[in-house]
Amino acid sequence: MSIGSGRRPGRVAVIGVGVLGASVAWNLSRQGADVVLIDARRPGEGVTNWSFAWVNASNKTVRKSYFDLNVAGMAAHRELATAIGPDSWWYPSGHLRWADDPAGATQLLERAELLANWGYRVEVLTAAEARRLEPALVMPGEVPVVLYPDEAWVHGRHLVGRLVGQAVAAGAGLRPGCAVCDIGTGSDGGVRTVVLSDGTRLDVDIVVNAAGPSASEVAALVARQLPMRREPGVVTRVGCVQVPIDRVMHAPRIEIRPDGDASVVLHSREIDALIDAGEEVSELARMLHELARNVVPALGDSHIAETRVAHRPIPADGFPSVGAVPSVPGYYEAVSHSGITLGPVIGRLLAAEIVSGKRDAMLADFRPERFAMPTGGR
Template identity: 75%
Template sequence: MGIRSVQHPQRVAVIGVGILGAAVGWNLSRQGAEVILIDAGRPGEGVTDWSFSWVNASNKTARKSYFDLNVAGLAAHRELAGIIGPDSWWYPSGHLRWSDDPAAQAKVLETAGLLTDWGYRVEVYSGAEVRRRLEPDVPMPGDVPVLFYPDEAWVHGRRLVGRLVDQAAASGAELRSGSAVRDIRTGGDGSVRTVVLSDGNHLDVDIVVNAAGPGASHIAGLLGRHLPMRREPGVITRIDCAPVPVRRPLHAPHIEIRPDGDTSMVLHSRETDALIDTGEDPAQLGRQLHEMARRVVPELSSSRIARTRVALRPIPADGFPSVGAVPSVPGYYEAVSHSGITLGPVIGRLLAAEILSGRRDEMLADFRPERFTT
């Protein structure tokens, strides 16, 4: 795909530099737009750094169009790795899932059947085969069926954001980190005009992209728009260990485990997430995750907890992404989504094309911001 220069470059403020903002900004700047990347903190250190970060479509069967978007997300990651290079962020390792509970196991196999019907690659192994061929340090019952999704992956989100920001800067993008957006002003015709930062600076812009993750509802509110979002916190624990005894993301019974580099791993569990709002100390939740992980992978017995953090998933109220122009506020666009690690590159590409050409891609038809307009 060739790089097109726009005839009349537009000045775009991208608010939030997690995976979504970085992907939108990178796509825009390499096509000639004048981009200002704004983050209240440091790029890539929001939810993007505190995510299970599993690139998948196997967990996205709620709606076929959402599954299709996630399949496009996997392809967009592969394409991006080809363009910017895969090193230090892209790990196309495949993903394993198994269960110790017969009812849950039946459900997992039923989902695998549906995915196969939809043309998604899944292989079924015995636990013994998995240990022999894929995960030598993960004991599992020899006869339990284990699903292997070979096209799935994990991503080091913070490093990917760093790479995209560096490349966007090389194409002329400006980065303003440590500056929160305090206000967005509109002109007489209602279109966005000025972004006001916490450091007192006023930026005159033609376009604003709201990629503020869990802060997206607040940014929308600055323009009088109501973007309803769910409150769904998750707890992530990083552990230090060397060598790392797991080679890919695992959905084991009760716990999700993935590598996070050469000396680090990430742990997560929906069961632990359910305890966050009971007032349980996050450090205690981290210890629970560590204990569950050590039960699945005994090699982790000497590993240590490095850090635990509770992060809010950026989820619009109906559970699906909100991506595209908001026609009632000319110049204002949203890029807000859960599964943003999987979807960042595809949303970045589609939204940049929409901003530059006005073309609304059919793939986003079910995920338009207008559905929240009352």
């Protein structure tokens, strides 16, 4: 069922208020839909707050349609910044990446060439040119450095706060601190109610599953199997008197970005690989901090402020699951890794689908139906 399918306008429950749920709800509420946002905790404090939050398509070349969706995600961020104002969440300062071994450098330059052929803006700098942009960096003298000038980073929690504030001002309801623990369906299998952990039962016509890493549990409430990968990552926030870098960057072993005026965020795939080996979280944080100080010595007197292991919300084949599930009328999914990059575009496309009933071709490869319902589902 969709609002535009000829039936009375429906009430939409958005389950999960991270970047994806907030983006869907913001788009729906500005089109006059009756929306209620429900979150088990506080909006924006899920994986959205523990993300490296790099807005990019340069790391998404695995499939052209996925790359195109991420390019559309970058454009949607720029439009959103105009619509809601950029302050405190949108940092379009570009992205630097370099490698310190010949094989890595070759790979970097091949990727840059592919992206340039796809019309993506990329510049190849010398190390000296890169250091003029980022004087605090230590990097080998002769390495090529790639600058992607249209990439950015986002403060996820602040973005969610802004979107939720505007949705509520436009009339949306907000239920923080309430988990959805059941979804009731009618005799046609369509969505009718959601039941919250405080015992409230809400009559709804549509639910959007935007529960991030818990999306398969919410899908199970309508007897749907949404297979997800297990892919944890560890992120550390480091406090410093003055932030010594201006942009998001990938050094060979560590990823670093600013996080406002007095902190820096650190992440590394190499350190993520130690999570399941049972390493203490405090030790993972210490290693991240050490790797970062090797690249940015000015972080020498910074301190580890907070660290969290978070789970990437990744459907099993690695791609987003977005749109209606026709076998459960009224049930929609908005589940994706790279959700910081994709939130605004997924929010816009899914809200349009809910309101008009029309399916956008851009989502053709990312439809929930590719994960079939088990036989006997309700």
